[in-house]
Amino acid sequence: MRTFTRGMLARSKAGHDTGKLYVLTEADSDFVWLCDGKIRTLDRPKKKRRRHIQIIYQIPGNLRELIEEGGEIRDEHIRKAIKEYERQRDCSNQQEV
Incomplete structure (x- = not known):
């Protein structure tokens, strides 16, 4: 199993928040704690x-x-990181089309 490091991005695969992007703040063997800054x-x-x-x-x-x-x-750093990642992802998807 690969290790999860504080600051990595994560996307929800299950639950009411499916598809939502978070930043990992803490992890143990079974659970992770995620923040979106909002x-x-x-x-x-x-x-x-x-x-x-x-x-x-x-x-x-x-x-x-x-x-x-x-x-x-801080929360504003997390919001900025998520926004930056989504912007880069959108730009790369538009270039492929």
């Missing part, structure tokens, strides 16, 4: 089973820098 903030992360998410083994640039520097991640 509804699921760092104060109230979403607890989800590992099998119910698809991990994206990528940490967005702004979060990677903060984690490496030991800085504090």
Whole structure:
């Protein structure tokens, strides 16, 4: 089993939030805690089973820098990281068409 690292992106595969993009904030052997910076903030992360998410083994640039520097991640950093990833994904999909 691959390890999950704080700051990685994850997409929900099951539940009422199917397809929603989150940032992983914590993980143990069975569960992960996810934040989106809006509804699921760092104060109230979403607890989800590992099998119910698809991990994206990528940490967005702004979060990677903060984690490496030991800085504090805030909800606005998470919102920006998710928005940046979705924008890059949309651009790459448009170029393929």
